Amino acid sequence: MYGRLQTLLLPLLLACTLSAGAADVPPIRVEARAAIADAAIPSGPVLTHTLALTVANIAAWPEAEITAAVHETARILAQCGIRIARADLVTVAAPDAHRYFDTPRSRELARVLALPKPTLYFTAGTRQTPAFDAEAIGRGNSRTRPELADTVWIARGARDLGIVVAHELAHVLMDSGAHDHSPGNLMAESTTPQNTQLSNAQCARIRATGTRNSLLHSGVN
Ligand SMILES: [Zn+2]
Secondary structure: HHHHHHHHHHHHHHHHHHHHHHOOOOOEEEEEEEEEEEOOOOOOOOOEEEEEEEEEEOOOOOOOHHHHHHHHHHHHHHHHHEEEEEEEEEEEEOHHHHHHOOOOHHHHHHHHOOOOOEEEOOEEEEEEOOOOOEEEEOOOOOOHHHHHEEEEEEEOOOOOOHHHHHHHHHHHHHHOOOOOOOOOOHHHOOOOOOOOOOOHHHHHHHEEEHHOOEEEEEEEO
16 A cells, blocks of 8 residues: 555655746746947957857846956957957846856756857856866866856956956866966966966967867957
C-alpha cells in the first residue's frame, strides 16, 4: 500500500511544485533597450577595429555609472586602435537570485536572454567563491559553461569601475587570463586608476584574437 500511495502522490506533488514555481518566480526578461552615447575618444590613436558591446543592467545600477564606465573603457581601448562603435544598454528584470553572479543561475540568465556578445553584466554582487569584484569568461575557461563565453560579470561596489570593465573586457578579447605587472599596465592583477596602459604586444593580441573570435571587426565604419 505504501508503495502504491507514493506512486499516486508523486505526480501530484510534482505538479504542485511546478505550478507554484511558475507563479512565484518572476521571469527573466528584457524591460528596455537604449543606446549608450558615444564616448569622446582622445585624438591621436589611429582606429582600425570596431567593437559592438552589449551591456546588461540586471540589478538596477544607476545608468550614469554604467555610461561612465563604458566611456572610460572606450578611452582605454582606443590606444589599441579599437573604437566602441555601439554599446546597447539592455535593462533586465530577473528573480533576485539571478541578479548575482552565480554560475548555474547566470548560465540560465544568459541562455534565456541570448544577448549579442561580448556582453557586460552589471550585477548585484557575486555568489562565487572566491568572490571577485569582476570576472571575465573567455573561450578558454567556458567549456563547461558555454553560455558564459565572452561575458564579463561586474559586482556592485567594484572599485575603479571603468578600469575594471576595460581590464575584464581585455581578458575576454585576448581570451587569456594572463596578468602583467609592468608599471602602469591595465592587466595588473589589482586594478588602480594609474593602471591604464596596454603594451603593443597586448594590443596586437587583443586585435588578432578578438577578430578571430568575431568580437572585433577591422575597419572603423
Ligand atoms: Zn584580471
